[in-house]
Amino acid sequence: MAEAAAIFDRLPPVAEEGVVATDLAQRIEQADRPFVMRGIAADWPLVRAGLDSGQVARDYLVARARDRKFPVNIGQPGAGERLFYNAEMGMNFQMANGPLDAILGGISANEDKPDAPLIYLGSIDMGDYFEGLREANTLPLGERKAIESIWIGTRTRIAAHNDMPNNVAVCAVGRRRFTIFPPDQFANLYPGPIDNTPAGRPVSMVDLHAPDFEKFPRFRDALETAQVAMLEPGDAVFIPSMWWHHVEGLSPFNILVNFWFSDAPSYLGKPEDALNHAILAIRDLPPSQKEVLKAMFDFYVFGDTDGSAAHIPEGARGIHGTLTPENAGRIRAHLLRALSQ
Structure with missing residues (x-):
């Protein structure tokens, strides 16, 4: 962990901009680099609930959950916080489905345990899975039709990856660290398989907490371009299309809300x-x-x-x-x- 802290401490921070929610749609119109927005979602009910406690935030979500099963990823107790491959290039977590109150109850029961299993709900569509959550916790993006997703879980580390849409990611509960690399660094990040991925996108095979520079020597070049965004509840980061980002939930309980959008015509192919x-x-x-x-x-x-x-x-x-x-x-x-x- 000391080696990881040394790496992150050396990286420059992502630029901060004093953007208020009403100006966001215009600011991202021509944006081509990441930037952090402090407190842009500070008035969200979900953010305020999380500032009271993780349990208050969990109760807030359960009260608005639709009556359906939620997909969840579950790691082995004591196996760490990294959602990644196992030694056989399968996944180091199991996928399951269940009611939200039971899943969040499992997080609550394990919150103070040093060997707690990783529990992570990734990319949950807010409109499909919750009643009124999206409307009460949103950002104005003008005429853009965004995919609005919520990510809920324990301490987690998500390997560096990129997305085709632009992304506004809001730290709603807990603390988040984004380590961001420019799009041209993909070769230096050593991406893994295209057709066998933890969550649909190829991910870097490098462990940022313990990089093996003998196996991945070009990763040193990638680090020369990296920036870090440390987010507190209510803060957000804009990540342009194709920028690589390694994402960590640093608190015992974390919630992220993100808005994916593209200005390209919808009839174009992928x-x-x-x-x-x-x-x-x-x-x-x-x-x-x-x-x-x-x-x-x-x-x-x-x-x-x-x-x-x-x-x-x-x-x-x-x-x-x-x-x-x-x-x-x-x-x-x-x-x-x-x-x-």
Whole structure:
């Protein structure tokens, strides 16, 4: 733990900005770097409940929980706080479902035990699982349609990962530490499997609390770019799309609320699907073919869209021009037919 503290103590803090909730939608319009907002959610009922005690916050949630089973991850007693792989590259936790009052009762019963098992409810949709919780604890994001999720649990460490949407993450109860890396550091973070992940996104294989620099030497370069955000109840951090973040719940009981949103049109496909398809169709081709295809991707995808189609009459450009919902639908239908063969 001393080694971990030394690492975090050396990292610079994420910049802080005095943003009030009513100005948030405009501030994130052009934001391309993380920033911390102190006290932006200080008046939330959930935050105020947690300041009374963890039990008051748990009672607040139970009173608003819908009558349905909640998904929960449970670790072994004494196995630590890290949600990660086990030695066989399976998961070091078990997944279960149960009523919220029973799950939170288990957290309460184990709260003071030194070998307490990790108990973690991750990415719970606030509208689907609670009545009125989302409406009472929210932030104004303008016309953006955000996915509003709540994360509830004991002390936890979530490996560094990134998300495609932008993210406003609010520390509602307990304390959180975010260690954030720029998008271009993904190779230096040694991402694990794409198709076998703890929570749907590839995660860094490096343990930030005990980095093995012999096994992961480029991680030293990643640390040179890292920043830390320490959040108290009511504080929030903005994490732009594709920025990597390692997340820790530092208190015996922690709640995070996050808002994922994207300004891209909803009819666009998912880049993750394109990556998987490229691995299937391109990665193992001969190098000479891959070089040609790389140039084609630069021409059609990563280059100037107007320039790549300038020689085609405007009315005949189809998917080579600016995408429309109709063109996107045609591409999706074509892919479905092709992949089903």
